[in-house]
Amino acid sequence: MGEVREFALPDLGEGLTEATIVRWLVPVGDTVRVDEPVVEVETAKALVEVPCPFAGVVTSHAADEGAEVAVGAPLVTVAVSPDGGASGPGGEAAGAGTARAGAAAHAGAAEQAGAAEQAGAAEHVGGSGNVLVGYGTAQAPARRPRAALRLSGLSGVSGPAGGEAPGAGPGGIAAAPGAGAAEESRSPADRDAPAGGAGRTAPERPAPGGRAAAGPVPVISPLVRRLAREHGLDLHAMTGSGPDGLILRADVERAVHAAPGTPAPQAPAPQGTAQPGGVRAAAAREERRIPLRGMRGTAADRLTRSRAEIPDASCWVDADATELLAARKEMNAAADGAPHAAPISLLALLGRLCTAALARFPELNSTVDTRAREIVVLPEVHLGFAAQTDRGLVVPVVRDAHTLSAEQLTAELARLTEAARAGTLTPGELTGGTFTLNNYGVFGVDGSTPIINHPEAAMLGVGRIARKPWVVGDAPAVRSVVQLSLTFDHRVCDGGTAGGFLRHVADCVERPARLLRTL
Numbered sequence: 001m002g003e004v005r006e007f008a009l010p011d012l013g014e015g016l017t018e019a020t021i022v023r024w025l026v027p028v029g030d031t032v033r034v035d036e037p038v039v040e041v042e043t044a045k046a047l048v049e050v051p052c053p054f055a056g057v058v059t060s061h062a063a064d065e066g067a068e069v070a071v072g073a074p075l076v077t078v079a080v081s082p083d084g085g086a087s088g089p090g091g092e093a094a095g096a097g098t099a100r101a102g103a104a105a106h107a108g109a110a111e112q113a114g115a116a117e118q119a120g121a122a123e124h125v126g127g128s129g130n131v132l133v134g135y136g137t138a139q140a141p142a143r144r145p146r147a148a149l150r151l152s153g154l155s156g157v158s159g160p161a162g163g164e165a166p167g168a169g170p171g172g173i174a175a176a177p178g179a180g181a182a183e184e185s186r187s188p189a190d191r192d193a194p195a196g197g198a199g200r201t202a203p204e205r206p207a208p209g210g211r212a213a214a215g216p217v218p219v220i221s222p223l224v225r226r227l228a229r230e231h232g233l234d235l236h237a238m239t240g241s242g243p244d245g246l247i248l249r250a251d252v253e254r255a256v257h258a259a260p261g262t263p264a265p266q267a268p269a270p271q272g273t274a275q276p277g278g279v280r281a282a283a284a285r286e287e288r289r290i291p292l293r294g295m296r297g298t299a300a301d302r303l304t305r306s307r308a309e310i311p312d313a314s315c316w317v318d319a320d321a322t323e324l325l326a327a328r329k330e331m332n333a334a335a336d337g338a339p340h341a342a343p344i345s346l347l348a349l350l351g352r353l354c355t356a357a358l359a360r361f362p363e364l365n366s367t368v369d370t371r372a373r374e375i376v377v378l379p380e381v382h383l384g385f386a387a388q389t390d391r392g393l394v395v396p397v398v399r400d401a402h403t404l405s406a407e408q409l410t411a412e413l414a415r416l417t418e419a420a421r422a423g424t425l426t427p428g429e430l431t432g433g434t435f436t437l438n439n440y441g442v443f444g445v446d447g448s449t450p451i452i453n454h455p456e457a458a459m460l461g462v463g464r465i466a467r468k469p470w471v472v473g474d475a476p477a478v479r480s481v482v483q484l485s486l487t488f489d490h491r492v493c494d495g496g497t498a499g500g501f502l503r504h505v506a507d508c509v510e511r512p513a514r515l516l517r518t519l
Contacts, residue, residue, distance in 0.1 A: 005054050009075045012043055018070045019043045020294050026058050026076075038076055041069070042294045046430060047423045056080040066226040068293060224249050231256045246390065295392050306454040309370075314449045315498055316485035319506040320472075321465050324349065325480055327512040331406070341407075347385065347439055348409035353508050354437055354460055355381050355402040361501040363493040364458040365434050375492050384433030384453060385413065386440075387420045394420050395453060397433040441465065447483045457492045460505065461485040482509065 009019060019041035026038045037049035038058070055078075062074040069075060224247060228235050233255055240247035292300050306312075328349055335341040358365045358381055366377045383401035387394050396416035401409065419425045436453045441464035450459045463483040470479035486502045 003080045004059060004077055005056075005080050006074050006077050007038075007052055007054060008072050009041075009069050010050065011071050012048060016043050016071065018068050018293070019048065020068050021063050021065050022047065023065060024061055025049070026052075028058050028060060031055075031057055032078060043427075046425050046427055050075070052076065052078060054078045054080050064226075068291075224252055227252045227256075242390065248390075295394060299393060302454050303451050306452050310452050310454065311490045312452055312487050313490045313495070313498070314485055314487045315495065315502055316447060316461075316483060317502055317506050318481055318483050319509040320470055320479045321482045321509050322480045324509050324512045325465070335407075342410055342414070344406050345410045345413060347413055347437070348406050349512075350439065350460075350462055351383055351385070351398070351401060351409050351413070351437055352406050353505050354383065354435060356508065357501050357504045358435060359402065360504060361493075361497055363497055364488060364501055366457045366492050367434070367455045368457070368489065368491055378434045380434070382432050382434045384436040384456075385416075386436065386438040387417055388442075389421050389423075391423055394425065394430060395433060395436060396420055396425055396429050397431065399432075435459070438462070441482070447485055449485060450487045452487055452489060457489040458498075458501075459487050460502075461487070484509070 012019065020043075021039060022042050023040045024038075025040060026032045026036070032038055032052050032055060034053065034055045035051045038052040039061075040047060040049050042048070057079040058076060059079050060077045062076060063069050225235070227249065231252075233252060235247060238247055238251060238255060239245065240251050242248045242251075291297070325346075328344060328346060332343045335344075362377050363375070365381055366375055368374075369376050380400055381402040383398045384395040385398070387396055396419070398404070398409065398412050398416065404412065416425070416429060419429065433453060433456060435456060436450075436459040438448075438450050438459055439462045440448050440450075441462050444464055446463040446466070448461050448463070450461045452459050461484070463485070465480050465482045467478055468481040469476055470481055471477070472479065484502060484506055486498055488498045
C-alpha cells in the first residue's frame with residue numbers, strides 16, 4: 001500500500017509569504033519523479049517552478065490555477081511509490097531540505113552550495129532539490145508517463161488485478177482510472193496554457209474523448225484563463241490581438257459579449273436620460289476588480305512606501321539630443337561588420353550618462369538608514385531600468401553598471417529585457433538596484449515626475465525625442481529635443497546637487513564628446 005504524502009508550498013525566501021498558481025505542470029493522476037517541477041507559481045519577484053520532493057502519483061491539487069497559496073499551506077498530495085520516493089535519506093528531512101535550498105538560492109549561486117550544506121539539505125543523484133527558476137536541477141526529466149502504479153486503498157489510482165489496463169496507451173502504460181475524468185473537467189484554457197513567457201509552451205495533453213489538442217494556447221495571464229473558463233470559452237478557437245497572437249483579457253471580454261444570448265455592452269446615456277424601466281444605461285456597466293498581488297501587488301506596496309517615507313522633489317530640463325543621435329549613428333557605423341557587434345542602443349548611452357554623472361554626484365547613488373539616521377553612499381552602481389511587459393512593470397537591475405562600456409551595457413540591457421518579457425528573471429535580477437533609469441519616452445510622452453524606487457534615492461526620467469524648434473546660436477532651427485526629469489530624495493541632497501547632476505547629464509546629451517571620452 002502506498003502512503004499519501006502532502007507537500008506544502010516551501011519558503012521561497014526574500015520575505016515572500018504567498019504565491020499565485022500559474023500552471024500545474026503535473027495533472028492529477030500523472031506520475032511525478034523526485035525533484036521534478038510539479039507547479040509553476042508567480043511570486044512578487046518572478047516566476048518560480050517548484051519541484052516535488054516525492055516520487056509517485058499526484059492525487060490532488062490544493063488550489064486551482066490563478067489562486068493564491070500561502071507559504072506552508074498544502075500544495076499537492078502524492079501517493080508515494082512503494083519503494084520510498086523521498087528526495088533522499090531521511091524522507092521528511094529531504095522535503096525540508098528542498099525548501100531550505102530554495103531560500104538559499106535567493107542568496108546567489110555562489111553562496112547556494114554552502115547555505116544548503118549548513119541547512120543539511122539531502123543530496124541525491126539526478127537532482128539538486130533547488131526551487132527557483134534559473135538555479136534548476138541537474139537535468140530536465142524525461143517525458144513523464146501516465147500513472148502505471150496500482151496502489152490499493154487509493155480511490156482513482158488502483159487498476160485491474162491483471163492484464164492491460166483499460167485505456168492503456170502506447171507501450172502498455174495505463175492511464176490511472178479517474179484521470180480521464182480529471183482531464184475532462186479541466187477547460188481547454190487549463191490544459192494547454194503556456195508558462196509566464198511568450199516563448200514557453202505547455203506540454204501537450206490529450207483532449208476529452210481522445211481528440212488531439214490543437215496545440216498550446218498563447219496565453220500568459222492566469223486571470224485570462226480563469227475568465228475564459230468561467231464563461232466556457234475555448235481559447236483554441238480564439239485569435240489574440242497581442243504580440244505573436246497573444247490572447248489578452250480584452251480578447252476574451254469581446255468573445256464573451258459576442259457569445260449568443262449575451263447582451264452587448266451599451267454606452268452610457270447622457271445624464272438624466274433613462275432607459276425603459278427607469279434604469280440608466282450607465283447602470284448596465286459592471287465594475288471590475290483587479291487583485292493587487294504578485295508583481296502588481298509588490299509594485300503597489302513599494303510605490304506606496306516610497307510616497308509615505310521619501311520626501312521627494314523633482315527638477316527637469318529640455319536638452320538638444322541631435323548630436324547624441326548623430327554620435328550613436330557614427331559609433332554603430334564604425335562597428336558595422338565587426339564580429340558579434342550589436343548596435344549600441346540609446347538606452348545604453350543614457351545609462352552610461354547616468355553612471356558618469358553619479359561618479360561626480362555620488363550622493364544620488366545612496367540610501368537612507370532611518371534607524372541609524374545616516375545617509376549610506378554606495379560604492380557600486382547597480383542600474384535599474386523600467387521595463388513594461390505583459391505581466392506589468394518590472395525593474396531589472398544591471399549589476400556594476402559603472403564598470404561596463406556602452407557595448408556591454410547594450411548586451412546586458414537586451415538580455416534582461418528579453419528575460420523580463422519571457423517572465424524568467426530571477427529574484428537576484430530584480431533586486432538590489434541603487435539608481436533607476438526610466439525611459440517613458442517609448443510611450444510617446446514628453447515628461448513625467450517618476451516615483452522613486454524605494455529604497456533608492458533618485459530616478460532619472462527620459463521623455464520622447466521629438467523634432468522641435470530650438471535656438472542654435474542666435475538663429476532658430478529644428479532639432480531633436482528631449483525632456484529629462486530627476487526625482488530625488490531631498491534628505492540625501494539639496495537642489496544644488498540634484499541640479500548639478502541633471503545639468504551634467506543634459507550637457508553630455510548636447511555635447512556627447514564629453515561622454516565619449518569616458519567610454
